[in-house]
Amino acid sequence: MSEDFQFTLKATDxxxxxxxxxxxxGEIRTPAFMPVGTAGTVKAMYLDxxxxxxxxxxxxxxxxxxxxxxxxxxxxxxxLHSLIRxxxxxxxxxxxxxxxSLAALREIDENKGVTFKSHIDGxxxxxxxxxxxxxxxxxxxxxxxxxxECVRLPAERAEIEKSTDMSLRWAERCRVAFGDQxxxxxxxxxxxxxxxxxxxxxxxGLADLDLKGYAVGGLAVGEPQAVMLAMLxxxxxxxxxxxxxxxxxxxxxxxxxxxxxxxIDMFDCVMPTRAGRHGLAFTRRGKVNxxxxxxxxxxxxxxxxxxxxxxxxxxxxxxxxxxxxxxxxGGMLLTWNNLHYYQQLMQGIRKAIAEGRYDDFVAExxxxxxxxxxxxx
Numbered sequence: 033m034s035e036d037f038q039f040t041l042k043a044t045d046x047x048x049x050x051x052x053x054x055x056x057x058g059e060i061r062t063p064a065f066m067p068v069g070t071a072g073t074v075k076a077m078y079l080d081x082x083x084x085x086x087x088x089x090x091x092x093x094x095x096x097x098x099x100x101x102x103x104x105x106x107x108x109x110x111x112l113h114s115l116i117r118x119x120x121x122x123x124x125x126x127x128x129x130x131x132x133s134l135a136a137l138r139e140i141d142e143n144k145g146v147t148f149k150s151h152i153d154g155x156x157x158x159x160x161x162x163x164x165x166x167x168x169x170x171x172x173x174x175x176x177x178x179x180x181e182c183v184r185l186p187a188e189r190a191e192i193e194k195s196t197d198m199s200l201r202w203a204e205r206c207r208v209a210f211g212d213q214x215x216x217x218x219x220x221x222x223x224x225x226x227x228x229x230x231x232x233x234x235x236x237g238l239a240d241l242d243l244k245g246y247a248v249g250g251l252a253v254g255e256p257q258a259v260m261l262a263m264l265x266x267x268x269x270x271x272x273x274x275x276x277x278x279x280x281x282x283x284x285x286x287x288x289x290x291x292x293x294x295x296i297d298m299f300d301c302v303m304p305t306r307a308g309r310h311g312l313a314f315t316r317r318g319k320v321n322x323x324x325x326x327x328x329x330x331x332x333x334x335x336x337x338x339x340x341x342x343x344x345x346x347x348x349x350x351x352x353x354x355x356x357x358x359x360x361x362g363g364m365l366l367t368w369n370n371l372h373y374y375q376q377l378m379q380g381i382r383k384a385i386a387e388g389r390y391d392d393f394v395a396e397x398x399x400x401x402x403x404x405x406x407x408x409x
Contacts, residue, residue: 033058037174037217037244039276043386047268047295050385053276056215057113057174058120060088062276062297063385065288065378066123067371068305071096072116075305076360076367079118085340085368086375089175090118091300094167095127098157099150103170111172123300124173126164126206126221128180129249129281140181142198161205165218173216177247178206180221185254192225199223200237207241217244219278225250226259228266235270246271247278248296257287264294285314285377286401289394292381304374308367311355315343315373318401322366327352334369342368 034054039062043050053060067074067082069090074082082090092112097103109115112122131138131148138148145160159167164179180199183192203220210218220238224230238246248267251260264279271277278298279291288299304314313320315335320327330348338344342365354362377397384393 034215036215039245039274041274043388045385045388045390046293048292048381048385048390049295049297050382051276051297053121055121055174055217057122058088060121060298061378061382063288063292063378063381064088064298065374066091066298066300067374068093068300068302069116069118069122070302071100072112074371076309076364077305077371079116081368082371083118083120085372086379087120087371089121089123092122092124092171092173093127093130094124094164094171094177095130097124097171098127098159098167099152099155103167107170107172113172121175122171122173123175124168124171124177125280126168126177126179127159128164128221129182131159142201145179146181161202162209165206165209169213175245176210176216176218178203178218178220180223180249182223182250182253183225185226185250185259187225189227189230192223192227193230196223196225196230196234200234203238203241203243207243219243219245219247219276221247221249221280222267222271223250224263224267226255226263228263231263231267232270235267239270239272243275245276245278247280247298249280251279252281252283252287252301257290260287261290261294264291264296268295285374286398288377289381289397292385293390293394304370305367308365308370309363311362311366312370313351313366313373314370315405316397316400317403317405320348320405322348322351322355322362324352338372340369340372342366343372 033056037055039053041051051062066089067087070093113119131146140146147158161179168176179202181195183195220243222234224234276297279296283301311323313334327348334343384390
């Protein structure tokens with residue numbers, strides 16, 4: 033592997049991009065989907081399974097890991113890679129979104145950062161841009177994210193503008209705190225809500241910092257898909273084409289297809305794991321809700337053509353029984369199925385871009401979803 037962080041653009045098809053990130057801990061084939069390992073675990077999965085499904089990188093969460101077991105403790109235990117037995121690339125987010133969505137009594141001061149109470153035990157914590165980078169360094173992640181403020185949409189322009197400009201200044205402070213770490217990278221995060229000129233301002237300001245990668249944040253926080261896509265169309269032309277682009281917290285398979293078409297290289301989302309724990313399966317025939325009574329005596333698997341044991345070897349009747357009985361195995365099997373589906377989708381995306389047939393691949397995939405699961409009976 034490369035001794036430094038490098039992004040290679042291998043092919044394009046329209047705005048869709050095929051590439052690879054190389055670094056000492058491994059290669060990330062892009063477009064890539066990163067399973068979310070919030071607290072050092074991809075819920076309901078062994079990490080060996082996650083790797084076998086095709087994941088090149090997982091995501092860990094700074095907010096959750098700083099609360100428990102604690103960043104300093106993780107460092108004493110040898111770092112996150114060693115602790116969780118994942119020697120491959122790890123990206124850690126900055127914790128900004130979780131502070132917005134989970135923490136109680138959040139107070140923000142631009143100079144000092146954010147002070148908040150833990151959602152676990154009410155203890156008070158402080159996170160500045162510098163402390164966020166320090167925590168991520170203690171965790172030992174390969175790709176670290178700047179601290180930003182994420183505003184839930186819809187919001188007034190004045191609130192979004194204030195947050196956007198502060199996040200841009202925090203990016204500069206994070207860049208200084210990160211310094212020069214060979215083989216690792218810090219990404220900036222474009223903010224700006226649903227206001228085009230603020231997105232452009234944020235993207236241009238971050239591009240001037242010459243970071244190793246750029247994320248688009250503050251989307252999938254309440255806005256319609258059309259707004260998200262419009263913000264990508266506004267933002268991505270302002271970012272350096274030779275750097276990877278990461279859409280944070282997105283999304284559904286349809287979100288991924290449409291965002292790749294606009295030039296996104298990396299994704300993360302809790303959707304496949306969370307949906308699995310709640311009885312929802314993603315398949316090439318669309319979504320299948322195993323809670324529905326129609327599955328109670330259906331001996332078909334989720335997909336008889338799949339090479340995933342969870343998808344091919346267990347009947348819908350059994351999966352329905354497990355889900356309705358709240359048995360842990362139900363969530364485990366459906367999470368396995370969902371992560372397999374997501375990684376197969378990414379593999380298909382990469383192959384289609386390489387062959388110059390991305391639009392056809394999107395149409396074929398969407399046609400499969402539209403035919404639906406019932407039509408296959």
